[in-house]
Amino acid sequence: MILGGGTAGTMAANKLRKELGASDWAITVIDADDEHRYQPGYLFMPFGTYSPKQVTKSRRATLHSGVDLQYGEIDAVRADEQVVALTDGREFGYDMLIIATGVSPRPDQTDGMLGPQWRESIHEFYSYEGSVALAEKLRDWEGGRLVVNIVEMPIKCPVAPLEFAFLADAFFTEKGIRDKVEMTYVTPLPGAFTKPIAAEAFGNTLEEKGIDVEPDFMLMEIDDDKKALVSYDEREVPFDLLVTVPLNMGQDFVARSGLGDELNLVPVDKFTQLSTQYDNIFALGDANDIPASKAGSVAHFEIDVFVENFLQHIAGKEMTHKFDGHANCFIETGGGKAMLIDFNYDYEPLPGKFPYAGVGPMNLLKESRVNHLGKLAFRWIYWNVLMPGRSMPLPAHMSLKGKRTDLLQTEDKKEPALSA
Amino acid sequence: MATTVINGKELVVDDEGFMTEYDQWDENIGQELATAIGVDMTDDHWKVIRFLREDFQAKGETPTIRRVSTAGGVDTKTLFRLFPKKPAKKMSYIAGLPKPHGCV
Numbered sequence: 001m002i003l004g005g006g007t008a009g010t011m012a013a014n015k016l017r018k019e020l021g022a023s024d025w026a027i028t029v030i031d032a033d034d035e036h037r038y039q040p041g042y043l044f045m046p047f048g049t050y051s052p053k054q055v056t057k058s059r060r061a062t063l064h065s066g067v068d069l070q071y072g073e074i075d076a077v078r079a080d081e082q083v084v085a086l087t088d089g090r091e092f093g094y095d096m097l098i099i100a101t102g103v104s105p106r107p108d109q110t111d112g113m114l115g116p117q118w119r120e121s122i123h124e125f126y127s128y129e130g131s132v133a134l135a136e137k138l139r140d141w142e143g144g145r146l147v148v149n150i151v152e153m154p155i156k157c158p159v160a161p162l163e164f165a166f167l168a169d170a171f172f173t174e175k176g177i178r179d180k181v182e183m184t185y186v187t188p189l190p191g192a193f194t195k196p197i198a199a200e201a202f203g204n205t206l207e208e209k210g211i212d213v214e215p216d217f218m219l220m221e222i223d224d225d226k227k228a229l230v231s232y233d234e235r236e237v238p239f240d241l242l243v244t245v246p247l248n249m250g251q252d253f254v255a256r257s258g259l260g261d262e263l264n265l266v267p268v269d270k271f272t273q274l275s276t277q278y279d280n281i282f283a284l285g286d287a288n289d290i291p292a293s294k295a296g297s298v299a300h301f302e303i304d305v306f307v308e309n310f311l312q313h314i315a316g317k318e319m320t321h322k323f324d325g326h327a328n329c330f331i332e333t334g335g336g337k338a339m340l341i342d343f344n345y346d347y348e349p350l351p352g353k354f355p356y357a358g359v360g361p362m363n364l365l366k367e368s369r370v371n372h373l374g375k376l377a378f379r380w381i382y383w384n385v386l387m388p389g390r391s392m393p394l395p396a397h398m399s400l401k402g403k404r405t406d407l408l409q410t411e412d413k414k415e416p417a418l419s420a
Numbered sequence: 421m422a423t424t425v426i427n428g429k430e431l432v433v434d435d436e437g438f439m440t441e442y443d444q445w446d447e448n449i450g451q452e453l454a455t456a457i458g459v460d461m462t463d464d465h466w467k468v469i470r471f472l473r474e475d476f477q478a479k480g481e482t483p484t485i486r487r488v489s490t491a492g493g494v495d496t497k498t499l500f501r502l503f504p505k506k507p508a509k510k511m512s513y514i515a516g517l518p519k520p521h522g523c524v
Contacts (some may be wrong), residue, residue, distance in 0.1 A: 152486065216506065218485070220497070232500040262490040 001084055001094035003074060005031035005059040007039070007387075008285025008299040009100035014389035015307045028068040028092065030084065030196065034059050038382055040296065042125050043332070046134040047171050051248055054379070055128070062387050071218060074101070076247055077257040080279050095280065096314065099266050101256065102286040103156060103294060105130070105246040112222035113246065121227060122242045124303045125159070125164060126156065134243065138171070143180030144240030149229060150187050151158055151219050154263075155248045156286055156294045158194060159341070161185070164243060169209045170334030185236050186214040186229060195348035197407060198341055201365045244252040252285055265289040270345070271322040272309050283304065292325040292345065300386055301326040304396035304408060326398040330375035338371035340364050344398040350407060357402035364403065426452045438518055442476070445516030454514045465502050465514075467493050482512045482520040497509040 001011045005192040013029050020027070043053035060069050072086035077097065084092045105126040107113040123137055148165045155161075155290060165185050172178040185192070185206060192202035192213060206213055212367040220232045228238040250264030257264050260279065266283035267276045270290040283289075283301035284306060292298050302323050309319035325345030330338045340362050341349035353360040361370050385392060424428050424437065426449050431513075432441045439445055450469055454461045461469075471492035475483045485508050489495050496507075503510035512519050 099457070232496055233505055262487050389515070 001092055001096070002029045002284075003077075003099045004099070004101035004287070005029045005036065005063065005069060005083065005284070006100065006102055007296045008102070008287070009156060010036065010059070010062055010387050011100070011300065011303045011389055012066045012100060012284055012306065014064045014099055014387065016310065018067050018389060019307060019311060022066055026068065027066070028158055029059075029063060029069050029122065030072055030074060030092070031085070032061055032073055033071060036062050036387075037128055037378075039156070039378065041384075042128065042131040043163055043167070045131040046125050046138050046164075047167055048135060048139075050379075052128070052132060059382060062383075064389075074251070074253040075256070076253055077259060077281075079257065079259065081102060082280065089234065097281045099259070099279075099281065099283040099287050100285050101251045101254070102248050103248040103263075103265070104204060107246040109247040109249070110222065112224050115222070115224040117222075117224050117227065117242075122222065122244065124244055126160075126245055126248070137241070138168075141241060143172070143177045145182045145184070145238060145398055146241045147184050147186055147229065147237055148242040149185075149217075149219065150189070151245060151247045152162065152188055153194070153202070154294055157200075157329070158295075159239060159329050159331045161187075161243075161245050162192060162206075165206065165211050166209065166334045167332055168243075169211065173334075180330075182236060182264060183209075184214055184239075185211055186217045186219075188216065188218050190215050195343065197351075198349040198365060201341075201351075201360045202274070202331075205339075205367075209334075229283060229377035236300040237268065244394060246336060248286075250396045254287070261289055263289075270325070271324065272319045273306055274309075274313070274319070278324050282310070290325065292322075293327045293329070295327055296382070296386075298326065300392070301328075301396040304391075319382060324397050326396060328394075330371055330378065332372065332375060333367050336372050337367040337369055338375050338401060339367055340371045342373070342403075346406075347398065347403075347408075350405060351401040352403040355399075360402075366418055434518070436519075438471075438513055439516035440518065442516070446451075449516065450514050453516070457510060457513060459503060459510060459514065461514075464494075464498070468492065468499065468502060468511055470517045472511055476517050482515075482517045484508065485519045500505060512522075 002013050009029055011179050013027055037059050038055040041050045044050040063069055072088055075085045075087045077084050082094050105124055119133050123134040125134050148161055149186055172181045191199040192206055193199040198296055214237055218232045219229055221230050223230055228236045230236050254260035254264045256359040261267055266288050268283050268288045273282050273284055273288055286294040305321045305323040308321045312319050328342045330340055332338045342354055343349040351365040354362045354364050362374055422433055431439055431444050433439055447472050485496055499507040506521055
C-alpha cells in the first residue's frame with residue numbers, strides 16, 4: 001500500500017511493480033485526485049515560461065498498469081491493525097505500507113498570512129493555485145518593494161526561493177521596470193543557503209543582482225495593515241508584494257495516526273527510510289524526516305537504494321544498502337543560465353565539473369548556459385525516465401570525482417563564533 | 421578538535437566553541453557558558469536547557485525552536501526573550517549540544 005501518487009510514490013510503485021511478482025504482491029496507490037503535478041514547474045509558471053498544462057499529467061497514466069490506483073482522502077493509518085482508513089469509510093489492509101504524501105505549504109500556520117492581503121499582495125508559488133495566481137499578479141504589477149521570504153526550514157526545494165528571486169530580477173529587467181523594483185530576500189537562515197560554500201556563491205549572485213538579504217529573520221506574524229513582515233526579535237520588513245514560502249508540513253493524517261513529529265514528518269532511519277516505530281512502514285520522499293533536501297532528486301536517488309533494501313526486508317534479510325542523502329539541483333539564475341549543485345549527508349555542494357571530472361559538461365556552483373538547458377531537459381526526463389522507473393545514467397550515490405574537495409579544508413570555518 | 425578549559429575541566433569543542441561530548445557537560449559548565457555569552461540564567465532558562473538535554477538524549481539530535489515550543493512547552497516569543505537574537509544557537513551552546521541542523 002502506497003499513500004501518495006506524487007514523485008516518490010509513483011517512482012516507488014513503478015519500480016517495485018517490476019521487481020515483485022504479480023501473484024505475490026498487489027500494489028495499491030491512494031491519492032486524492034488524478035492530477036500529478038510536475039512541481040519544479042511551479043517556479044516557472046509565475047513568469048509565463050510554463051503553462052499550467054505543461055506541469056500536469058494523469059496519475060493513472062503515469063502509473064504502471066499493474067498498479068491499482070484508488071482515489072480518496074486518507075483519514076488515518078491504524079498501524080497496530082495494519083489498516084488505512086479513508087474519510088469516505090473505506091478501509092484497506094496492508095502487509096507493507098509506504099507513506100509518500102509529501103509536504104504542503106501551510107499559510108494557516110503564520111498569523112496574518114491568510115488575511116485580506118492573501119492572493120492580493122501576499123503570494124506564494126508552492127502550490128498550483130498559488131503559482132497561477134502569482135502569474136496573474138506579475139503580469140501587470142508595476143513595481144515597488146518585492147520581498148521574497150522563507151518562513152521556516154525545512155522547505156521543499158530549498159533553492160527555489162533563491163531561483164525565484166533571480167528569475168524575478170531577470171523578468172523585471174526584461175520588462176524594463178527593474179529600476180522600479182526594490183528586492184529583499186528575507187530568510188531564517190544566517191545567509192543565502194544552508195551550506196557555507198554554496199551560501200557564499202549564492203550570496204554573491206544576490207549581491208550582483210542588487211537583491212538585499214535580511215538574514216536570521218524568524219517570522220512571527222504578518223501585519224496586514226502595515227503590509228510588513230514582523231520577526232520575533234521585532235524587526236519589520238515592509239512590502240508592496242510579498243512572495244513567501246509558507247511553513248511546509250507533512251499531511252495532517254500523519255499526525256492523527258501518531259506517526260509524525262512536530263511538522264507531521266515521519267521519523268525514519270536516514271539510511272533505509274524504515275519507520276523508527278514500525279517494521280512494516282517506510283516513508284519516502286518529502287514525507288520523511290531525513291536530514292537531506294526535500295527534493296525530487298533526493299527522492300529519486302533514495303528510491304533507487306530503497307528498492308534493493310525493500311526486497312531484502314520482505315525476504316526477512318538485513319537491509320544492506322545505505323542511502324547517502326544524495327541531492328542534485330539546478331538553480332536558475334535568469335537570462336538563460338543556471339548553476340548546479342550536487343551534495344549529500346557528508347559533503348556540502350562544491351565547485352567543479354559534473355558528471356565527468358575535467359569534462360563536465362556541466363559546471364558545479366557556477367552559472368552556465370548548459371546547466372540551464374539541463375534544467376529545461378529535466379521536465380522531459382521527469383515524465384519519461386524517472387516516473388516510469390527507468391534507470392538514469394547516474395549512480396544513486398554521490399561521487400567526489402570532479403569536485404573541488406580541496407576547498408573543504410580552507411573554507412570549513414563556517415560562520416564566526418557565537419558572540420553575545 | 422579543539423579543547424577549552426572551564427571550571428578546571430578540559431572540554432572538547434568544535435570550531436565555533438560548541439561542546440561535542442554530551443557527557444562532559446554539567447549545570448555548572450552550563451552556567452559558565454551562559455555567562456560567556458551574556459545570558460543571565462533564571463529558572464525559565466534552566467527549564468529550556470533541561471528540556472534540550474533530555475530531548476537530545478531521547479532523540480539523538482538537538483531540538484529545533486519549533487520542537488522546544490511544541491514538545492517543550494516554551495513558546496517561540498519567550499525563547500527570543502530568554503535567549504535574545506539567536507535562541508537556537510544560544511540555547512544549544514549553553515546546553516553543551518551541537519546546533520540544531522534542521523536546515524538542509
